[in-house]
Amino acid sequence: xxxxxxxxxxxxxxxxxxxxxxxxxxxxxxxxxxxxxxxxxxxxxxxxxxxxxxxxxxxxxxxxxxxxxxxxxxxxxxxxxxxxxxxxxxxxxxxxxxxxxxxxxxxxxxxxxxxxxxxxxxxxxxxxxxxxxxxxxxxxxxxxxxxxxxxxxxxxxxxxxxxxxxxxxxxxxxxxxxxxxxxxxxxxxxxxxxxxx
Numbered sequence: 001x002x003x004x005x006x007x008x009x010x011x012x013x014x015x016x017x018x019x020x021x022x023x024x025x026x027x028x029x030x031x032x033x034x035x036x037x038x039x040x041x042x043x044x045x046x047x048x049x050x051x052x053x054x055x056x057x058x059x060x061x062x063x064x065x066x067x068x069x070x071x072x073x074x075x076x077x078x079x080x081x082x083x084x085x086x087x088x089x090x091x092x093x094x095x096x097x098x099x100x101x102x103x104x105x106x107x108x109x110x111x112x113x114x115x116x117x118x119x120x121x122x123x124x125x126x127x128x129x130x131x132x133x134x135x136x137x138x139x140x141x142x143x144x145x146x147x148x149x150x151x152x153x154x155x156x157x158x159x160x161x162x163x164x165x166x167x168x169x170x171x172x173x174x175x176x177x178x179x180x181x182x183x184x185x186x187x188x189x190x191x192x193x194x195x196x197x
Contacts, residue, residue, distance in 0.1 A: 073138025
């Protein structure tokens, strides 16, 4: 009987371990387009209790002319948002959205042997395609100091995990929270900022 219980316990342990790995099975991809550099994470995360496709694109465009100025920052895109009720995504959509001026998105970077770093962002939002929603935190690349630039620099230092917390505009108790692993990606994040002062 004890041997049978031991086998059941082992199977449960293996099952839990595989589930944990599956949750961390996102992939990274670095790319370039013109003067823009991109680092994209794609995976599936549990958001508001639902398995949700997640894409986080970090970007930096060094363009700086009289007529065009590049931006840097991140886009966080969630898929299947219809299942993520009662979060009010519409409050973030468009330049006149009520949530645009509020710093309701918090980026927290955990670091090995150091205190976490937290940054508050007032995100803009859009529906890039049916069924998905994107939160964006960005600023002009040439700007000497900005929160998005500070986030990218911290990710290129000694970051281990990156956590996004987005508070619903109407209900402060309702939050979208997700964490992506960034350990080992420091060189890629530094590469995004090559040539940026």
